[in-house]
Amino acid sequence: MAENATVARPYAEALFRVAQAGKESFNLAAWAELVAELAQIGAHPEVQAFARNPKASDSDIVAAFKALVKTPVNTEATN
Numbered sequence: 129m130a131e132n133a134t135v136a137r138p139y140a141e142a143l144f145r146v147a148q149a150g151k152e153s154f155n156l157a158a159w160a161e162l163v164a165e166l167a168q169i170g171a172h173p174e175v176q177a178f179a180r181n182p183k184a185s186d187s188d189i190v191a192a193f194k195a196l197v198k199t200p201v202n203t204e205a206t207n
Contacts, residue, residue: 146204162199169196 147159169175175196179189194201 158199159205162197162201162205165197165199166193169193 143159143163147156170179170193175192178184178192184192190206194206
């Protein structure tokens with residue numbers, strides 16, 4: 129199985145490119161705050177159990193994360 133860092137690297141690089149090209153209202157600092165908050169949410173055991181539930185669709189999981197996050201979520205973040 130691939131290492132987490134190997135799997136995550138392309139996503140992190142893509143996110144960094146989007147954050148650099150972002151508007152002033154959602155700049156690199158705003159992305160950093162959102163990613164940190166998402167990491168805290170994703171580390172919660174109940175959230176992990178929900179995300180692993182085969183009955184939970186991708187859209188259900190995205191909606192749950194959006195409901196739990198305090199930082200504003202733009203279209204790029206949703207994607």
